[in-house]
Amino acid sequence: MNRKKSIGYYRRALELIPGGVNSPVRAFKAIGIPPVFIDRARGAKIWDVDGNEYVDYVGSWGPMIMGHAHPRIVSALKKAAPRGTSFGAPTPLEVELAIRVRKAFPSMETLRMVSSGTEAVMSAIRVARGYTGRNKILKFEGCYHGHGDSLLVKAGSGATTFGIPDSLGVPEDLAKHTLNAPYNDLERVKALVNQYPEQIACIIVEPIAGNMGVVLPEKGFLEGLRGICDERRILLVFDEVISGFRAAYGGAQELYGIKADLTCLGKIIGGGLPVGAYGGKEKIMERVAPLGGVYQAGTLSGNPLAMAAGIEALEILKSKKIYQDLEKKTTYLTERISESAEEQGIPVSINRATGMLTVFFTESPVRDYASAKTSDTKRFAKFFIEMLEQGIYLPPSQFEAWFISLVHTQKDLDKTAEACDTAFRKI
Ligand SMILES: *Cc1c(COP(=O)(O)O)cnc(C)c1O
Numbered sequence: 001m002n003r004k005k006s007i008g009y010y011r012r013a014l015e016l017i018p019g020g021v022n023s024p025v026r027a028f029k030a031i032g033i034p035p036v037f038i039d040r041a042r043g044a045k046i047w048d049v050d051g052n053e054y055v056d057y058v059g060s061w062g063p064m065i066m067g068h069a070h071p072r073i074v075s076a077l078k079k080a081a082p083r084g085t086s087f088g089a090p091t092p093l094e095v096e097l098a099i100r101v102r103k104a105f106p107s108m109e110t111l112r113m114v115s116s117g118t119e120a121v122m123s124a125i126r127v128a129r130g131y132t133g134r135n136k137i138l139k140f141e142g143c144y145h146g147h148g149d150s151l152l153v154k155a156g157s158g159a160t161t162f163g164i165p166d167s168l169g170v171p172e173d174l175a176k177h178t179l180n181a182p183y184n185d186l187e188r189v190k191a192l193v194n195q196y197p198e199q200i201a202c203i204i205v206e207p208i209a210g211n212m213g214v215v216l217p218e219k220g221f222l223e224g225l226r227g228i229c230d231e232r233r234i235l236l237v238f239d240e241v242i243s244g245f246r247a248a249y250g251g252a253q254e255l256y257g258i259k260a261d262l263t264c265l266g267k268i269i270g271g272g273l274p275v276g277a278y279g280g281k282e283k284i285m286e287r288v289a290p291l292g293g294v295y296q297a298g299t300l301s302g303n304p305l306a307m308a309a310g311i312e313a314l315e316i317l318k319s320k321k322i323y324q325d326l327e328k329k330t331t332y333l334t335e336r337i338s339e340s341a342e343e344q345g346i347p348v349s350i351n352r353a354t355g356m357l358t359v360f361f362t363e364s365p366v367r368d369y370a371s372a373k374t375s376d377t378k379r380f381a382k383f384f385i386e387m388l389e390q391g392i393y394l395p396p397s398q399f400e401a402w403f404i405s406l407v408h409t410q411k412d413l414d415k416t417a418e419a420c421d422t423a424f425r426k427i
Pocket residue numbers: 115116117118119121144145146147206210211239240241242266267276
């Protein structure tokens with residue numbers, strides 16, 4: 001495939017933008033080839049600036065579950081834009097989107113719109129701290145919750161339980177308030193909760209993890225967290241920025257029947273425009289300004305274009321059948337890849353939830369960050385390049401989810417499975 005124009009744009013971008021990209025993973029660092037610059041997209045297809053066509057499994061990292069440039073979303077935007085693109089004042093659209101979100105997530109009794117998943121999580125953490133009067137938070141290794149300071153913290157080594165900054169520029173004084181436990185490890189959570197009695201404001205978790213690749217909660221894990229939180233008056237925060245409106249319309253909370261105290265949403269609820277939301281029990285959310293003393297604001301929050309796209313996205317998604325179809329597609333692709341890997345003698349471990357899957361290049365089952373890390377990332381990089389050459393655009397990292405949309409056709413899935421077969425032979 002010729003990617004001359006992509007390389008040209010990349011060179012110019014490198015002079016203007018750090019690493020040539022506006023979000024790190026887009027730079028293909030884990031693959032070692034220049035990134036592909038995109039010209040346009042429609043349905044499940046994406047075209048680069050050199051005119052190459054790909055079946056897209058990035059889906060803008062989750063939001064494009066209804067496919068790119070969905071006619072109903074485009075028309076909602078066309079209707080909204082001439083009426084003004086931002087007012088800095090309340091609009092009926094915000095109420096309309098909030099109604100739909102609360103219907104899908106009844107635990108979000110009241111909610112606030114923001115402009116990204118990062119903002120939603122940062123704000124929810126502030127509310128949790130403000131409400132409980134406690135400083136510490138507990139998160140899980142391998143979960144990503146956006147780039148807020150308190151969340152860019154990894155586990156301290158060995159016996160030390162204090163978190164250490166995962167990024168320059170995060171003060172240690174702040175990082176020490178972030179505790180880390182391995183995903184699916186309730187015993188570790190119990191130990192930390194005992195070690196810091198009445199100091200932990202919230203436990204935050206991706207109820208279906210998507211940011212170390214797809215990792216499912218084991219039976220009893222989420223229930224266990226709920227129990228510990230109830231007992232210790234800790235708030236349970238579900239980061240459903242990926243799982244919300246994907247794993248099920250009502251996210252992991254609908255799927256597993258567990259209610260979070262605070263929920264964070266993003267990605268799909270913006271229909272491809274920048275939207276995040278956080279919300280929960282009214283008695284907690286009433287601490288948010290202007291009702292209460294937890295300050296949080298946003299010039300473009302509730303933006304009318306973003307709200308219009310979000311409303312239309314949720315309208316498209318609201319039928320049960322859509323999720324049954326998505327589940328079928330995900331199962332089909334997973335099974336085809338799994339059979340092919342076995343035939344070619346490539347050890348893989350595939351995790352999947354509705355509309356998302358990860359092919360880990362490892363034999364061991366993946367249940368947490370440590371087991372995800374046993375994957376052969378060099379082999380993944382080779383696989384990625386072979387897939388790209390065959391017109392399949394995957395997330396450029398072993399530790400990401402492939403996102404399947406409503407509009408991936410049987411033909412797209414078959415083409416992908418066949419490309420995997422060829423790629424497995426070559427790596
Ligand atoms: C993407 C993501 C975020 C951050 O959302 P942005 O819109 O990129 O700021 C937070 N949490 C999870 C689980 C995510 O996948």
